[in-house]
Ligand SMILES: Nc1ncnc2c1ncn2[C@@H]1O[C@H](COP(=O)(O)OP(=O)(O)O)[C@@H](O)[C@H]1O
């Protein structure tokens with residue numbers, strides 16, 4: 064009983080957190096007293112009533128920036144998860160369905176990509192493409208496409224042997240149609256779990272790249288950028304500069320991971 | 333990898349060579365390794381190609397960077413010629429591969445030193461950090477993973493899994509900042525996050541390149557303590573984050589093993605739980621965990637880039653970050669190749685370990 | 697026989713199992729029977745009737761999701777259901793031991809079989825490592841493993857199913873339990889090997905006077921090896937009788953049905969020399 068309760072608790076906690084974040088992203092910015100990129104004379108202010116999370120070296124309000132960044136970071140996470148899923152699973156479905164040399168070639172390519180830690184892959188690609196929101200989305204997406212290719216292909220290989228694939232072909236459906244329309248939906252459940260995980264990783268990667276000065280850059284209000292600005296003051300004790308954006312980032316990633324874990328448990332039954 | 337009989341040997345005794353070859357070929361383990369080695373070389377060729385062309389389309393012009401902000405057209409063009417950037421990409425690639433075959437990664441464009449020398453100089457710092465972090469990772473994740481599996485479904489399991497999920501969500505750089513703030517700024521237990529030794533401390537004479545070991549070899553306890561002092565916080569940070577996936581992997585491998593028939597036998601003859609868990613189950617669980625060590629390696633390397641940045645640790649990760657920033661293509665390519673080679677070698681070693689650990693593989 | 701105290705007595709034992717959705721279903725319902733010292737008791741019933749669960753309940757090795765709901769398992773004047781984890785480890789092996797079906801999977805695949813027997817020897821008889829290994833070799837020889845020196849160095853996957861079961865029986869000999877449970881010890885083995893294994897079990901039982909609970913499909917074996925039989929269906933004991941009675945006058949309709957089906961299926965086994 065305890066086990067059951069705790070299992071669903073995971074999913075519940077994750078969803079609640081995520082809904083909270085979406086709420087903040089949606090209405091948060093309109094509730095703020097300040098502008099995210101507006102400089103002021105009150106630099107390096109400790110958290111106070113005027114500035115609940117303190118201010119940074121340009122006197123910008125950290126709370127305002129954290130709230131504004133929520134929208135940007137969530138947008139990137141969702142976009143990466145959706146596109147890498149869409150592209151990856153279509154490739155995986157086709158490859159898994161037709162098999163043969165196509166499968167051999169694509170999967171070797173996937174192996175090569177897997178041989179490279181996804182964060183480093185995203186790092187190099189961002190370096191290639193240059194700094195912008197679109198480029199960082201592209202880079203991180205490319206890094207996670209292989210996950211969906213591999214997943215969907217594996218699913219497809221098992222689903223393909225099931226009787227209804229034959230049935231669908233025997234009533235005259237062209238085989239590509241069978242692959243995409245009849246079989247793909249069956250592989251959706253595990254992909255959903257993967258998407259949730261990828262969204263969490265994407266948010267961490269994006270912030271990590273920004274922290275290294277790649278992708279999203281100052282003065283944009285983004286969690287990784289803010290943490291990076293805070294890191295410059297690490298030896299002088301202005302902890303509020305990095306603590307709050309970091310906490311937001313970690314909680315957001317935690318939400319996605321909890322949802323992924325919870326969904327996986329739900330589907331495993 | 334096809335060790336075709338070379339000329340010297342063939343002249344004398346072709347049949348001897350051939351029969352030797354035939355014996356080797358008939359050994360299944362050897363055949364398997366040969367095939368794996370072939371695939372590894374193929375993967376490496378792929379990585380070289382991808383690494384080269386990917387980095388070659390970097391937007392910035394390295395010649396411009398090198399020529400400096402005040403350079404005129406003429407100077408930039410001269411640099412382009414000097415660096416070979418005016419040639420077609422395919423020619424550049426061929427040139428790169430030829431040099432690579434001689435162990436030459438090309439010139440690091442920021443320092444004009446050979447890139448392989450610079451990389452080599454940076455490797456020990458990364459290795460030292462990586463090894464200590466990996467050791468700590470095991471020290472954290474083994475007990476946690478085993479506990480969670482043994483107490484599956486209880487509150488212990490649940491807390492450990494929550495820790496693992498949370499650990500997978502913690503941004504490494506944020507955790508590092510918390511560590512530095514607390515241990516350096518607040519409590520003054522750790523040194524400032526500036527490289528591997530206190531400024532002004534002389535590096536121990538290089539044998540392994542690992543400061544802790546080299547200083548001990550030189551009998552210099554003080555430097556060794558200083559090196560350890562600088563090492564523990566970054567290593568601990570890295571280990572905490574890498575422990576998260578590792579704990580999950582150990583837990584699920586242990587769960588799977590604990591469900592096996594032979595565990596039931598061990599319990600039915602009254603073997604104590606300690607033996608069953610630590611000898612029977614853990615040894616079997618080690619095999620699936622080994623499969624995932626590629627992932628763990630990935631986490632460690634990617635983590636290193638960030639940790640080295642936060643702690644100004646003069647390792648490979650910091651090097652590639654600087655190289656990316658400066659459009660230093662040869663250095664970036666060298667880094668990519670280094671990671672790929674280590675990863676591929678790691679996988680081969682894992683394969684060998686498998687056959688050592690699992691008698692079922694050893695024989696067929 | 698009825699005069700003596702039973703060695704083991706199941707009294708109204710009920711066990712339920714809970715699936716992942718939290719729904720529980722009964723797998724044993726009010727199971728009661730006794731086993732007397734030195735006897736060979738048979739437990740028969742269709743597959744899925746709860747024979748293995750009964751055995752695992754006695755051993756305290758029920759799957760995590762299965763929980764005893766009521767009843768007692770009396771052994772040596774103690775109710776096994778009330779034992780603590782620690783107390784269990786003093787009972788298993790030395791008092792109660794069990795061999796399973798699928799013997800190859802029941803051995804640790806990463807350990808040489810001689811080593812596996814030897815460590816059980818060491819556990820139950822305080823011997824030095826070397827001496828325990830010698831003893832293990834003896835035991836392997838006793839259970840009819842030819843060339844036991846060499847075989848002891850084999851890994852389980854290098855042995856046939858019959859050989860693996862012999863190794864497991866050697867382990868049981870090392871334990872010298874008061875009650876040995878054999879759960880379909882020959883399922884999946886060749887017919888001739890089956891006969892040999894039963895022969896071995898019979899010999900050992902006679903020699904050491906071990907009390908044996910033999911779970912099987914094979915009524916032919918029951919008639920040869922067992923003194924008394926319990927018949928199980930759907931988690932309930934339908935009938936307990938001596939072998940003579942059971943074959944002469946099966947009381948329960950289910951027993952009659954069982955005898956019709958099982959005897960017919962197992963005819964080839966019966967016709968052995
Ligand atoms: N892990 C399990 N989960 C759910 N039900 C189980 C499990 N194992 C056994 N059962 C159920 O318990 C009952 C008894 O099984 P078992 O004792 O193995 O039968 P037998 O040994 O007589 O063939 C069966 O109905 C089976 O469906």
Ligand SMILES: [Mg+2]
Nearest residue numbers: 744747748880
């Ligand atoms: Mg059974």
